[in-house]
Structure formats: C-alpha cells, structure tokens
Amino acid sequence: MDVISVIRTKRDRGRLSDEQIDWVVDAYTRGAVADEQMSALAMAILLNGMDRAEIARWTAAMIASGERMDFSSLSRPTADKHSTGGVGDKITLPLAPLVAACGAAVPQLSGRGLGHTGGTLDKLESIPGWRASLSTEEMLAVLDGTGAVVCAAGDGLAPADKKLYALRDVTGTVEAIPLIASSIMSKKIAEGTGSLVLDVKVGSGAFMKSLEDARELAATMVGLGTDHGVRTVALLTDMSVPLGLTAGNALEVRESVEVLAGGGPADVVDLTLALAREMLTAAGLPDADPAKALADGSAMDVWRRMIRAQGGDPDAPLPTAREQHVVTAPATGVLTALDAYAVGVAAWRLGAGRARKEDAVQAGAGIEWHARPGQSVQQGAPLLTLHTDTPEKFPYAQEALESAVTISPTTAPFEPGPIVLDRIA
Numbered sequence: 001m002d003v004i005s006v007i008r009t010k011r012d013r014g015r016l017s018d019e020q021i022d023w024v025v026d027a028y029t030r031g032a033v034a035d036e037q038m039s040a041l042a043m044a045i046l047l048n049g050m051d052r053a054e055i056a057r058w059t060a061a062m063i064a065s066g067e068r069m070d071f072s073s074l075s076r077p078t079a080d081k082h083s084t085g086g087v088g089d090k091i092t093l094p095l096a097p098l099v100a101a102c103g104a105a106v107p108q109l110s111g112r113g114l115g116h117t118g119g120t121l122d123k124l125e126s127i128p129g130w131r132a133s134l135s136t137e138e139m140l141a142v143l144d145g146t147g148a149v150v151c152a153a154g155d156g157l158a159p160a161d162k163k164l165y166a167l168r169d170v171t172g173t174v175e176a177i178p179l180i181a182s183s184i185m186s187k188k189i190a191e192g193t194g195s196l197v198l199d200v201k202v203g204s205g206a207f208m209k210s211l212e213d214a215r216e217l218a219a220t221m222v223g224l225g226t227d228h229g230v231r232t233v234a235l236l237t238d239m240s241v242p243l244g245l246t247a248g249n250a251l252e253v254r255e256s257v258e259v260l261a262g263g264g265p266a267d268v269v270d271l272t273l274a275l276a277r278e279m280l281t282a283a284g285l286p287d288a289d290p291a292k293a294l295a296d297g298s299a300m301d302v303w304r305r306m307i308r309a310q311g312g313d314p315d316a317p318l319p320t321a322r323e324q325h326v327v328t329a330p331a332t333g334v335l336t337a338l339d340a341y342a343v344g345v346a347a348w349r350l351g352a353g354r355a356r357k358e359d360a361v362q363a364g365a366g367i368e369w370h371a372r373p374g375q376s377v378q379q380g381a382p383l384l385t386l387h388t389d390t391p392e393k394f395p396y397a398q399e400a401l402e403s404a405v406t407i408s409p410t411t412a413p414f415e416p417g418p419i420v421l422d423r424i425a
C-alpha cells in the first residue's frame with residue numbers, strides 16, 4: 001500500500017477500501033505518512049466526501065489506533081456531551097458539574113480551539129493552576145470523587161484523531177462531515193461512555209452552516225454511536241449568534257461561573273438546562289431536576305471541587321488582557337444581527353485561538369458584546385469590548401467585525417428565537 005494511491009483514489013472521487021482506510025490511519029498515527037500527505041487526503045475527503053460505510057470504517061480505524069477506557073467500576077451511570085464547536089460555546093463548563101450534581105458521572109474528554117471556535121481546555125486553563133492532562137488513574141479518581149472531570153484525552157485514546165485534529169485546524173480541512181463525525185465519535189466510543197448527547201451547532205459560527213448539513217452530521221454521528229452500543233441523541237442548536245455575551249478563554253470562564261451562581265445570560269442557561277435534561281434522561285435519571293441543582297448551589301459545589309481536584313483555584317482572580325478597545329454602536333436602533341463567525345474570527349485574531357498548532361493562546365483575549373440581537377442600542381454607546389495582550393491585532397479584529405453587526409432604526413425590540421432547533425435520536 002502506498003499513500004499516493006490512497007490520496008489519488010479520493011482525489012479522483014473514488015471509494016476508499018477498508019484496507020486503504022485501515023492502512024492510512026495506522027501509518028499516519030505511526031508517522032509513516034507525513035503531515036503534508038495526510039493534509040492532501042483530508043482536503044480530498046473534504047471536497048469529495050465519504051459514504052456511510054467509509055465513515056464507519058474510518059471511525060473504527062481511529063478507535064483502533066489507541067486504547068479504550070472502561071468506566072464499569074463507577075457506581076453512577078455515565079453521561080457525556082460533545083459539541084461540534086461554536087463561538088462563545090462555554091456550555092461544558094456549567095453543564096458537567098450540573099449533571100454530576102444530579103447524580104450522573106460526567107467524563108468530559110474535551111478539546112482545544114479548532115479554527116474560529118473556542119476549546120474547552122483552553123478556557124479552563126485560564127484558571128490559575130488548573131491542569132488539563134491527567135493520567136487515566138487521576139481522571140478516574142477525579143470522576144469518582146467529584147462526579148465530573150473535564151480533561152484532555154490521554155495520549156492513548158484515539159491518537160490518530162489527536163494528530164489529525166491539530167492538522168485539520170491549520171489546513172482548512174475542518175468543515176467535512178466525515179472528518180467531524182469520525183473525530184468526535186472515535187473519541188467518545190473509545191472513552192467508553194454509556195450515553196452521549198451531541199450538541200450539533202448550525203449557523204454562521206458553526207462548521208455546519210445549513211440545517212440540512214447539520215441534520216446529516218447529526219444522523220451520521222447518532223448512527224455511529226448506536227452501532228457501537230452508546231445511547232446517542234443529538235440536539236441541533238442555533239449558532240448564527242454567538243452564545244452568551246463573551247467569546248474568549250477567561251472571559252467565558254467568568255460567564256460560566258455566573259451561570260453556576262444562578263445568573264448568566266438566558267441563552268446559556270437555557271441550552272445548559274436542555275442538554276442537562278437530555279443527558280440525565282439518556283443516563284437513566286429522567287426525574288432529576290437540573291434547574292433546582294443550579295438554583296440551590298449544588299452544581300457550584302461540584303464545580304469548585306472539580307476545579308480544585310485538577311490543581312485549580314476556583315477563588316483565584318482570572319487573568320485579564322493587557323489592553324482593551326471599545327467599539328461603539330454606529331447608530332441608534334435595534335440590534336438585529338451579531339454574526340457568530342465574524343465574532344469567532346475576531347476573537348481568534350485577538351489571541352483567543354491559534355494560527356499554528358504549536359501556538360499558545362492568550363488567557364485574557366477575546367470579545368464581550370454588550371447587547372444581543374433583539375435589544376436596543378444607542379449610537380455612541382459601547383457595543384463591543386475587544387481584549388488582547390497584543391494590541392497590534394486590534395485592526396485585524398476590527399476588520400473581521402466590519403459587517404458583523406446590523407442595527408435597524410425601524411425594528412421594534414424582539415425576543416430571540418429558540419436555541420434548540422431540532423432533536424435527532
């Protein structure tokens with residue numbers, strides 16, 4: 001087998017055989033296929049697609065590239081969720097302790113930023129002392145002791161995905177249904193969770209821009225999970241507007257803590273509760289009441305224990321960026337649109353994400369918006385605050401934001417539409 005023939009097969013719109021898939025995933029993981037060759041193949045997959053059988057085989061090969069975990073020693077049922085990636089998507093932070101407070105064990109093996117979307121681990125690493133890398137024993141101990149753990153997948157879990165994920169981030173090959181579905185599901189199946197709720201984002205800030213593509217991605221992932229014995233449900237959720245009022249690492253931790261304290265933006269609270277209910281039902285705990293666990297402080301207690309168990313100080317001040325720049329509203333009226341993709345790209349350019357896989361992210365970088373679509377704004381009043389340690393990036397962020405905001409002088413204030421658009425089981 002040689003890699004050039006595998007690349008040519010997909011480049012010429014052919015079907016990859018089981019042998020080609022097994023070989024190329026294994027050879028890439030071992031380093032026998034180079035990054036530039038895998039990026040050519042990833043681009044060919046993005047352009048020409050894969051059928052369901054190819055995706056299933058690719059996923060199985062990624063699972064087989066590493067070890068599988070086993071949560072059978074835990075006394076609680078396991079429930080996990082995974083988001084396909086969005087802007088301002090901090091939901092894992094309040095959700096994991098909330099679902100744990102309701103009686104499930106929540107093993108959240110999470111990722112770093114990908115493209116214009118933020119990463120849960122990058123966000124949590126802005127908490128002084130917090131560690132993303134745990135050994136399997138440490139992870140199980142945190143999970144057993146607190147009910148929830150959010151950490152990096154160990155090197156042994158789907159290592160093929162680890163390499164490919166970082167490569168796709170910097171080669172424009174993220175937005176491919178076969179690659180997203182196999183990336184997410186290989187990690188989740190290898191992790192060994194009993195049930196999984198997928199948050200499939202739709203809209204400008206998501207990798208899937210249309211409801212039709214998001215449905216296909218959701219159905220592909222639900223099929224892969226079910227075939228491997230994982231109870232899998234997908235919610236399709238709106239990502240045309242960024243979630244909450246912040247995008248950026250420490251900024252989003254602050255907002256998540258507000259939610260755990262019983263406050264926070266309504267869309268973040270609504271989505272957290274919707275996903276919590278799905279996770280608890282999938283885990284066999286349909287009578288648990290997540291709204292109560294948010295209101296009575298029990299979710300906050302789990303958060304504090306979970307952060308401490310991973311070396312973090314939940315009371316330490318969060319880092320802030322060295323420089324801020326305020327963008328004011330150019331007109332008076334109602335904000336009718338705030339484009340999630342533009343906000344994601346601007347936050348990324350300010351330093352919240354990375355341009356090359358070895359780059360570090362800035363903990364304090366990001367964007368706050370002071371109004372959400374449907375709300376009134378006054379000309380000259382602060383609309384966005386940009387945060388960065390590298391102020392030379394302000395013009396690039398502002399360029400990305402140029403057409404992000406639409407203000408209508410004639411529209412009356414309105415309630416935003418529902419955050420959950422569909423459910424696929």
Ligand code: URA
Pocket residue numbers: 083084085111114165174179180181183184
């Ligand atoms: N999240 C993942 O884990 N992988 C992707 O490809 C996209 C989002």
